[in-house]
Amino acid sequence: MNRQIIKLFAFIVVLFAVLVGFTSWWSVFDAKGLKASKWNQRPLLEQQQIPRGRILAADGSVIAKSFSKGHGAGKRYIRHYPTGTLFGHPIGYSFVQYGQSEFEKSHNAELTGEESEFGTILDQLTGKKQEGEQIVTNLDVHAQEVAMGDLEAAGHGAVVAIEPSTGAVKVMASNPGYDPNSIPHKLSKLNQEKVDTPLLNRATQGRYPPGSTFKVVTAAAGLESGVITPESTIDAPGSIIDEGHELANDYHRDWGSISLDTALTNSVNTWFGQLGQKLGQKKLFTTMEKFGFGSLPPIDLPEEELLASGVYDYETQKLLNRNDPVDLARVAIGQERLLATPLQIAMVAAGVANGGKLMKPQIWNRVVNADGSVTKRLSPAVYSEPVSKKTAEELTTAMEGVVREGTGTNAAIPGVQVAGKTGTAETPGNEACGGGEAENQAWFMGFAPADHPKIAIAASVECTEQFGNDVAAPIFRDVAEAILNGE
Amino acid sequence: MTRARNRELLALIPVALLLTAGFAAVFAQDHAKLGNLSLTYGAYFFAVCLATHVYLRIRLPHADPYLFPLMALLTAFGLVMIYRIDESLARDQANWFVFGLVLFALTIQFLRDYEVLERYRYIIATAGILLLLAPRIPGIGEQVNGAYLGVKIGPISFQPSEFAKIAIVIFLASYLRENREVLIVGARRILGVTLPPIKHFGPMLVVWGASMLLLVFIRDLGTSLMFFAAFLALLYVATGRFSFVVIGMILFLLGAWFIVATVPHVHDRVEIWLHPYNEPQENGYQILQSIFAQADGGLFGKGFGQALITVPGTHDTMLPAAQTDTIYSLIVNELGLFGACGLIATYLLITARGFKIALLAGDGFSKLLATGLTAVFAIQAFVIIGGVTRVIPLTGVTLPFVSYGGSSIVANFVLLALLLLISNRARREAEQGVTHSRGDEPLGAAA
DSSP, rough: HHHHHHHHHHHHHHHHHHHHHHHHHIIIHHHHHHHTTTTTOOHHHHHHOOOOOOOOTTHHHHEEEEEEEEEGGOOOEEEEEEEGGHHHHHHHOEETTTTTTTTHTTTTHHHTOOOOOHHHHHHHTTTTOOOOEEEEEOOOOHHHHHHHHHHHOOSSSSEEOOTTOOOOOOEEEEEEEOOOOGHHHHHHHHHHHHOTTTTTHHHOOOOOOOOGGGGHHHHHHHHHTTTTOOTTOEESSSSEEEEEEEEEEEGGOEEEEOHHHHHHHTTTTHHHHHHHHHHHHHHHHHHHHTTTTTOOSSSSGGGGGOOOEEEEHHHHHHEEETTTTOHHHHTHHHTTTTTHHHHHHHHHHHHHHHHTOEOOOBBBEEEEOTTTTTEOOOOOOOEESSSSSHHHHHHHHHHHHHHHHSGGGGBBBBBBBOOEEEEEOOTTTTTGSSSSSSSSHHHHHEEEEESSEEEEEEEEEEESSSSSIIIIIIHHHHHHHHHHHHO | OOOHHHHHHHHHHHHHHHHHHHHHHHHHHHHHHHHSSSHHHHHHHHHHHHHHHHHHHHTTSSSTTTTHHHHHHHHHHHHHHHHHHHHHHHHHHHHHHHHHHHHHHHHHHHHHTTTTHHHHHHHHHHHHHHHHGGGGTTTTEETTTTTEEEEEEEEEEOOHHHHHHHHHHEEEEEEEHHHHHHHHHOOOTTTTTOOOOHHHHHHHHHHHHHHHHHHHHHHHHHHHHHHHHHHHHHHHHHHOHHHHHHHHHHHHHHHHHHHHOOOOHHHHHHHHHHOOGGGGGTTTTTHHHHHHHHHHTTTSSSOOOOOBOOTTTTTTSSSTTTTTTHHHHHHHHHHHHHHHHHHHHHHHHHHHHHHHHHOHHHHHHHHHHHHHHHHHHHHHHHHHHHHHHSSSSSOOOOOOOOOOOSHHHHHHHHHHHHHHHHHHHHHHHHHHOOTTTTBBBSSSOOO
């Protein structure tokens, strides 16, 4: 019988192994999925009991904090946002019943103090309760105020300001905004506002035709691939015929044979349209992709709240790739079905500003635990190198011309060299604009100071009658001044 | 032999320390301060264990030294978990623990010659069946969640199936000891399958019928599975015929399938098991919450006293039956996968020790009894842990020594007493090199 007893024992070992297997599955391997189940209240209820960490601006002012309510086992923490609407974007909100959005969502783990498993066991041994860590962001309160103020005066739109050398996001403003404190009693109402869409962060989810700002990308592709040099000239007549349609300059002006500087300074459409054709789709798309087009931006916000920039098929809402048929000359001047977010355009400016090295844009700067010591610090990371240092310098020179004597003179800051590019894309029939004449998407993107850039900014205004230089360039100037003066 | 007992004493010390540490952790959690109450509790627990140990030293000096500390470990574990849920429940459980030890001592005292059990096997079997059916007797029967597992006489309520399992195992061990030979020799091959002789097919069918009846009457798949699995385990060990097990399993599955299809309550249980998300707020609530609680545990768990059992600020249950059915989920939640593995490892060690006793035992009845008791213990742990981890449908079986419940702890201490009795004799004989008169290895035993 002994042999059978041993076999029976082996069988019971197998049974118990199955138990260990299932327990591992639920507690570790499938834990993430189970925690996300809508029937599972635990994660929410537990988070409510954790003092969620504060979110601070770069200067230490409090953007979000938690206060406690109730006592004993019924004690829970509720979020409060002292700065109200100012940082509704990109900070978002966090309420147990209403969920989370934006920065509050993407940094939930740190804010709730969800440490590694080893950290947790250490805390248990010392009897420490889970406590959220606070996050200091790169956000600049004053510059954000300036951006919001300017946008409120100009109309719906967004501003993104990035420090080129680190990728630190100093401003991310989107108008109309909302007060996160109002979410518990106004969420459904805010969701119903289909035109103003205050809950939409236009900086990351507003997709607009980039217009002439995109010429910087086309120029970058031309210089980087060697198709042109700063000295090479292209004949730029008043209009060219592209794919059977006329592509014209403003006032059909014939610029004759000109080089990059003149073409960019005056935003000459026929010059860039022809450059696009010379480049071919492969080369142009390669540079675009290096600048971040075609992928979700590498920023610390929830992926589901980000949109990729690129050429879209309007019907399927899918991104087209380098092999899909597109009207290349029109893509080259930022029209066709090309759509870009203000964040993407700010990334283009930041990449050029940083000598061709595009840093990953990040809102957070450091995580500070309850004891006040820094547990994590942002280490700037290169996202890509879309152009060489030489190309970046050549582009900068051309972009300086735009502000000095070209289409973007309103961006000029006294005593500071500014490099930039305007954009004014016509968006006929844009329903969001509610009809009427105001159907331009006005842009300005650039950086300052041009020789050692401290800040790269994209400003975009929806549904305006005005041009980029009139409405977007002044926003750029004000925000850039606010940041440069603040240093 | 005192060396074994010294080892037992040595093993009890870490158990007492663990209990003290566990209580300390729960106190720290609850009151944010550390009194010396946890030390007091630890000392009480150690004193009770020590008394038992001294008793074992006198009565069963040769018995397995690890079984009692291992079971004390489980009890300590259970006490801490239950204390963490509800202080008054833990006090009850501690009382049951002491009562269980008294019964443990009485069993050892009066059943030293445990083979007398063989003489009363039919009475024991009848008592076992009656115990199982008692919950269906109007007036004393109790229905919990649609299953009939409890009996309430006056102020005392208990789960008779806990005691019935011991009775049934005693009967099966005795019956199979006597008939194993005929079962093997009389077996014949039909169509390539070895079948037991027709004459003895009858009793097997009776056991099968009984477990099916159980399923219908008490409507608890887990209990029924536990009994039938113990039967198959014993049948296999007694005859060495794997084909018997296969036939038995097919019979059980067919019967269970038929009953699942026809008895609504049992059908619901299986439906919930297969599709818990169909009614996540109603029938599926318990199993889903059980799994959600485990998901929260991760590798190391949230720590003693950290799990949410009710919705904060209310009395709404988050983990139904946390002190009984789903205590394992609570353990995973608070102690994580590692804690759960530790628990399962403890059950496995007990099983290993139990089978070791069976291997050492000289006579057939001892062997089969030790095997049966160990198997039913292990299978019970499997049925309830498997239930809350969705390996099998969730049923109302207790987690031995850990779950809250007097019947469970008392019955399992009786089971432990029997195992130690067998062990004491087996090890003494092994040491003294006794060639036993009742030996039946190889085949050929007749009482």
